[in-house]
Amino acid sequence: MRRRLIAVLVGVVVLVLAVQDLPLVGHLRVVERDRLVTRLERDAFILAGRVEEDLEAGTADDNAVLLGLVERYEVSEDVSVVVTDTRALAVLGPDFDVGEDFSNRPEILEALAGRPETGERDSVTLGQRLFYVSVPVLSGDGVVGAVRITAPASRVDEEVADRLWGLGLVVAISVAIAAFAALVMAWTVTRPLSRLSESAARLAGGSLSERAPEGEGPPEVRSLARRFNLMAEQIELLVARQRAFAGTASHQLRTPLTALRIRLESLAAASDGVSSDPALTEHIQEAIAETDRLHRMIEGLLALTRAEEAGLAPVEVDLAAIAAERIDYWAPLAGERGVELRLRGDDPEIALAVAGSVEQIIDNLVDNALDVAPLGSEILLEVERAGERTELRIIDAGPGLSETDRDMAFDRFWRAPGATPGGSGLGLAIVRQLAESAGGSARLDAAATGGVAAVVSLRRPEGR
Ligand SMILES: Nc1ncnc2c1ncn2[C@@H]1O[C@H](COP(=O)(O)OP(=O)(O)OP(=O)(O)O)[C@@H](O)[C@H]1O
Ligand SMILES: [Mg+2]
Incomplete structure (x- = not known):
């Protein structure tokens, strides 16, 4: 859950950015x-101002100062400069x-016609795309020549790429902040929530004394x-x-039941030899058997x-x-x-079991x-290790x-149709309850003998 929250927040930030x-890159x-x-145009006009006199005088080609200036400019700006006269000759x-x-060169002809020109075109001479600025060299009202500055068109992309580095840094910092915020949120919101969910799972698993920590997380989670x-x-x-209630009720039933049995027994003794009706003696004996069954049921409920x-x-x-000892008993x-x-x-x-419970389990099975x-x-009766547990199997x-x-x-109370009379149907419920209270389990398997293999699986202490 925490990882998902971080992924969602970072995803949203990346999407927003x-x-x-993306339109910002175009812009x-x-x-x-x-x-x-603007920069190249400005430089071209400055240069045009510097060469105007020499162009007019026809001395531009051997002015070493001017040549040095242009050379330095070309190197520092990484551009190429050409100055032409009115016949478009360099x-x-x-x-x-x-x-x-x-x-x-159309841009030079345009400049010679008095119109500054900027744009991009493929240069046949250089075999690449050029970005150019060409301006007229003006003297009075007339045009005395042209200045053209060119740079490879990739210069624009390079400068944009430089800017993008800065933008990339902003993106990286934003994503890092989002991830950090998500971590903080995960820590303060999802951690208490997952603790609460663990508590709910333990409660559902039967641990009724389980309570969730109340002092963690935002107010909504605390209130939850x-x-x-x-x-x-x-x-x-x-x-x-x-x-x-079940315990007390069972307990309270014991006394009247014992009294009932005593009365039935004395009735049997009194009628013995007095009544010649064998059916009456039989009824009394059946009633005694029923009270015994009821007694076993109550004992079973109390055990449960x-x-x-x-x-x-x-x-x-x-x-x-314990198995050996119970075999001797039975x-x-x-x-x-x-x-x-x-x-x-x-x-x-x-194995791990509640004290005295294994005896009860074996007796029932x-x-x-x-x-x-x-x-x-x-x-x-088999006792065998099975993985991390030890199994007790009783096979008939x-x-x-x-x-x-x-x-x-x-x-509880389930008995197969036609089961031996007298049982209460609580024995196996008690076995399962006893096994589970020690973290174990109980089940019935089909045995190779055709009968039933009752299996009780118990935890082993660590390292045994
Ligand atoms: N080994 C077995 N083979 C066949 N059926 C079984 C076996 N063990 C249990 N049963 C069936 O499961 C029913 C429930 O068993 P359980 O031990 O819970 O109750 P019970 O034996 O009828 O009564 P109680 O154990 O309370 O005296 C039995 O009535 C019987 O029908
Ligand atoms: Mg039984």
Whole structure:
């Protein structure tokens, strides 16, 4: 953004200068030409005044003083001078022979007719374009000769080019000032704006405590930063309230639910042997199972609220060691279901996670895998480095899930149609939340076994 601003400002300045200076170059040419004409005409008339007497007396060709004067003038002005008599024959001119005929030069004939003449023409003799001034040498009322001064036409261009250097310098200084002004503007306006944009991105990324610096940049940007901070405060407050509500509500539901379960159990005990209706006993047992499900759901919601509030700095944990420990814990239950749990790779693998969260993650994923693992199959726990992260994979040989279901499975309360009864649909939501609170991620992949590979990817501490 900063670079674009500088480019735009410099571009605008260059454009303005071009619009303004291009006609100026044309104008400069005209002015320079006029200046040259005026100067040469003046010199030609002065010279005409000096040669008048000698021309009349016919002694111009051997006046050494006059010749010296003309020679010095030619050298200092870088021009060529010729003085002719009324027959257009040269009488003085260091570059020409005395007596050389100039009657085929129209400007000399014009001067001899009493009319000063200036202009440009191609010179056959010199093979270049000439700029000339020719004036009559007057004596009384009559014309006694002509003085012509010539310079290469490129002289005008050279003088214009000299002027253009000055103009170029002005352009360069203007562009430099524009670039400097753009830099200052970029520093004072775009820098606070990009800071604000970074803050907005962090807020959008879930960092609700993010605030933008309020004291930087022009008043409009400061006011924007203040409003942004007000908005961030509101969002943080609303989210905190909502979480607190979910937490308290779940917590408050626990007690009546426990009481309900106790009553159902005593009802079951009381009816046992009294009622001969087996359907009644069955209903009571189903009601107990439902309260258990409700209980698990409430525990899940509480776990989710705690994971969201975690905000704790991640710590270094050994994924392989925790996986081995959880396998020991789950092995008896798996054994009952005829399923084997195996760990691949038992070298220590250090990753960053919120304390205690890896255990919860593995428990949820193994629980899911056990729900679908066929008799005699194996559930594989893998811990492996993947680029800058370390991945924990739990792979089952169950029926698997379609791609859309694998995404949806992380939604709260989502359960596949026909999933094993009793679940709350919160397990994977908790897994993802726990992984994300340590800067990691969680996903379900299709496994080569046909089942699901649940993958949790965690950051590694620097240098590990
Ligand atoms: N390994 C798996 N293979 C097949 N389907 C799975 C697997 N893991 C999860 N699922 C599907 O995703 C759904 C959601 O899983 P999740 O763990 O979030 O909830 P749950 O297991 O139903 O309940 P809870 O974990 O709260 O007891 C499950 O109901 C199941 O349908
Ligand atoms: Mg589950």
